[in-house]
Amino acid sequence: MITASEVSWRYGATPVIDGVDVIARPGRVLGLIGPNGSGKTTLLRLLYGALRSPTGTVTVDGTALKGLSPRETARRLAVVVQESGGETALTVAEMVLLGRGPHLSTFQRAGAADHDIAARCLARVGATHLAARAFGGLSGGERQRVLIARALAQRATHLLLDEPTNHLDIRYQHEILHLVRDLGTCAIVVLHDLNLAARYCDDLVLLGRGDVVAAGPAGEVLDPAILEPVYGIGIRRLDLDGNLHLLFELEART
Amino acid sequence: MGVRRVSADVLGLTARRRRTTLWVLGLVAGLIATGVIAVGTGAIAIGPATVARILAHQMFGLGDVTWTPPQEAIVWQVRLPRILLGMLVGAGLATCGVALQAMVRNVLADPYLLGINSGASSGAAAAILFGVGAGFGQYALSTSAFLGALAASLLVFLIARSGGRVTSMRLLLSGVAVGYALYALTSFLIFASGSAEGSRSVMFWLLGSLGLARWDALLAVAAIVIGGTIAYLTVNGRRLDALAVGDETAHTLGVSPDRFRMRLLVVVSLGVGVLVSASGSIGFVGLVVPHLARRVVGATHARVVPVAALLGAILLVWADVVARVLLAPQEIPIGIITALLGAPFLLILIRRLHATGV
Numbered sequence: 151m152i153t154a155s156e157v158s159w160r161y162g163a164t165p166v167i168d169g170v171d172v173i174a175r176p177g178r179v180l181g182l183i184g185p186n187g188s189g190k191t192t193l194l195r196l197l198y199g200a201l202r203s204p205t206g207t208v209t210v211d212g213t214a215l216k217g218l219s220p221r222e223t224a225r226r227l228a229v230v231v232q233e234s235g236g237e238t239a240l241t242v243a244e245m246v247l248l249g250r251g252p253h254l255s256t257f258q259r260a261g262a263a264d265h266d267i268a269a270r271c272l273a274r275v276g277a278t279h280l281a282a283r284a285f286g287g288l289s290g291g292e293r294q295r296v297l298i299a300r301a302l303a304q305r306a307t308h309l310l311l312d313e314p315t316n317h318l319d320i321r322y323q324h325e326i327l328h329l330v331r332d333l334g335t336c337a338i339v340v341l342h343d344l345n346l347a348a349r350y351c352d353d354l355v356l357l358g359r360g361d362v363v364a365a366g367p368a369g370e371v372l373d374p375a376i377l378e379p380v381y382g383i384g385i386r387r388l389d390l391d392g393n394l395h396l397l398f399e400l401e402a403r404t
Numbered sequence: 405m406g407v408r409r410v411s412a413d414v415l416g417l418t419a420r421r422r423r424t425t426l427w428v429l430g431l432v433a434g435l436i437a438t439g440v441i442a443v444g445t446g447a448i449a450i451g452p453a454t455v456a457r458i459l460a461h462q463m464f465g466l467g468d469v470t471w472t473p474p475q476e477a478i479v480w481q482v483r484l485p486r487i488l489l490g491m492l493v494g495a496g497l498a499t500c501g502v503a504l505q506a507m508v509r510n511v512l513a514d515p516y517l518l519g520i521n522s523g524a525s526s527g528a529a530a531a532i533l534f535g536v537g538a539g540f541g542q543y544a545l546s547t548s549a550f551l552g553a554l555a556a557s558l559l560v561f562l563i564a565r566s567g568g569r570v571t572s573m574r575l576l577l578s579g580v581a582v583g584y585a586l587y588a589l590t591s592f593l594i595f596a597s598g599s600a601e602g603s604r605s606v607m608f609w610l611l612g613s614l615g616l617a618r619w620d621a622l623l624a625v626a627a628i629v630i631g632g633t634i635a636y637l638t639v640n641g642r643r644l645d646a647l648a649v650g651d652e653t654a655h656t657l658g659v660s661p662d663r664f665r666m667r668l669l670v671v672v673s674l675g676v677g678v679l680v681s682a683s684g685s686i687g688f689v690g691l692v693v694p695h696l697a698r699r700v701v702g703a704t705h706a707r708v709v710p711v712a713a714l715l716g717a718i719l720l721v722w723a724d725v726v727a728r729v730l731l732a733p734q735e736i737p738i739g740i741i742t743a744l745l746g747a748p749f750l751l752i753l754i755r756r757l758h759a760t761g762v
Contacts, residue, residue, distance in 0.1 A: 198656065200652065200656075220658040227656075228656070231650075231652040232650070232652075233649075233651075233652040237509070238703060240649070240702070240703045240704065241416065243415035243416055244645070244702070244703070245649075246415075247415075248418070248642065248657055251646065254642070256639060265415055272415075283528070304657075398543070402592060
């Protein structure tokens with residue numbers, strides 16, 4: 151479980167996140183949604199400690215994030231960031247094996263057990279066949295799967311993903327999020343696409359200009375009355391076969 | 405769902421490890437052979453068998469004396485320290501190059517990028533032209549150069565740190581700025597001294613030479629510092645891997661990028677400072693050898709660092725051999741040889757990079 155209370159961040163004089171509370175519960179997928187510039191990525195970075203909030207606290211399973219060393223943090227939180235690392239000359243297998251780093255001491259080399267874990271994580275994302283390939287030569291979707299395999303290799307209790315579906319075609323978008331759901335770990339996902347959020351997230355936090363506009367079960371947050379003023383677009387909600395779908399229309403045309 | 409063990413080398417990692425071991429063994433053998441041949445080569449040629457016997461006698465007291473005293477003096481007093489220094493400088497430049505390329509995430513980075521050699525040059529020029537550091541006796545030149553290198557790295561360090569975070573771009577820019585400023589200082593010192601002889605010596609030093617090598621404290625210091633640098637970088641290979649992928653990635657893998665980059669800066673500054681003080685600026689080795697090493701054993705730093713060290717050591721000693729024999733008895737500055745060999749090599753690399761689309 152990850153909780154944040156009263157966290158904030160400012161770039162220069164502009165507050166990007168202003169006293170925000172978040173709770174990510176065990177076994178559930180929490181989506182962070184909101185328009186461009188609403189502070190989704192900043193909030194995620196506050197949650198995994200890349201940014202240190204000057205106010206409030208972030209805790210992981212009851213322990214304050216501040217008190218954890220970088221390695222301890224990496225054993226609890228596995229993060230898939232947007233930085234692709236596409237220029238690296240590492241192979242896919244070596245890339246995934248980096249996920250074992252937080253579990254090894256400085257003088258320890260990755261052993262057979264670590265190789266085993268890396269191989270199983272690659273298999274888990276269906277990328278075993280890529281193992282010997284150069285990471286830099288992969289397509290966007292393949293890369294994303296490998297990065298998730300690396301995060302899995304960290305054997306952390308929480309998984310955080312920053313727009314994991316960016317630049318992916320529709321099939322990969324669903325595959326990746328389906329995989330995240332299937333893991334059953336506590337996950338926090340930054341998402342742009344509200345329909346993907348509806349489909350794969352249990353809970354949602356809707357951000358608007360650095361503040362939480364709404365937070366709760368996905369079905370409650372994805373209410374046109376709540377979303378329309380935040381996104382500035384007309385929204386129609388359809389419930390088909392128990393699934394929720396959103397349709398969008400520019401208000402000027404309605 | 406049962407736990408399946410992955411038996412075969414699915415990840416291709418075992419094959420890679422075996423390949424690295426073979427390369428390291430081969431390169432160690434190559435390094436020893438290089439040493440023996442290089443010690444025997446020069447204005448007075450001495451056969452490898454005699455060289456091996458002299459070395460065995462000197463080091464382990466083995467065998468009978470079947471050589472002349474001048475031969476022994478040439479091998480033991482003149483050439484061996486020079487070749488050892490060459491190995492240290494080659495290994496040091498190559499590994500510091502590896503570290504810098506990871507630190508600033510740029511394959512064109514080399515050990516001189518941070519302006520350390522410009523600082524050393526200013527120090528050396530001050531010593532040669534104005535007798536700065538004369539109190540250090542025979543170590544005046546190297547001490548002054550080292551202090552110059554230290555001042556340069558301190559400046560880079562302070563400028564790069566001023567924003568609180570040491571990003572790769574900040575490091576790169578401050579290194580280039582400090583480098584240019586100190587280059588100007590060196591030029592000014594040469595101009596102000598008005599001594600033709602002095603400026604010739606500075607020029608010679610700037611192009612690099614192993615001519616200062618003898619059995620002295622400098623060689624011992626170089627051995628300790630370079631040995632330490634290689635060990636530190638090898639042990640921290642996994643951190644270097646993470647840093648080379650990106651700052652955010654490093655952070656999520658439990659490596660604090662700013663703190664680690666700072667430590668690397670200290671280690672590399674010390675290493676390059678010592679090298680430059682002992683041999684002047686020898687270009688291209690620190691730029692080209694890391695690429696060679698990566699081609700041979702892949703990008704994992706725990707492997708790249710030792711292989712680069714061995715390759716660098718071998719290459720630099722051969723460059724020195726060429727520098728000594730090409731226009732013998734005149735000695736060509738070794739920096740000219742490494743640049744002549746390195747530039748075409750770099751062009752080949754660029755073509756290869758284009759071909760693979762990286």
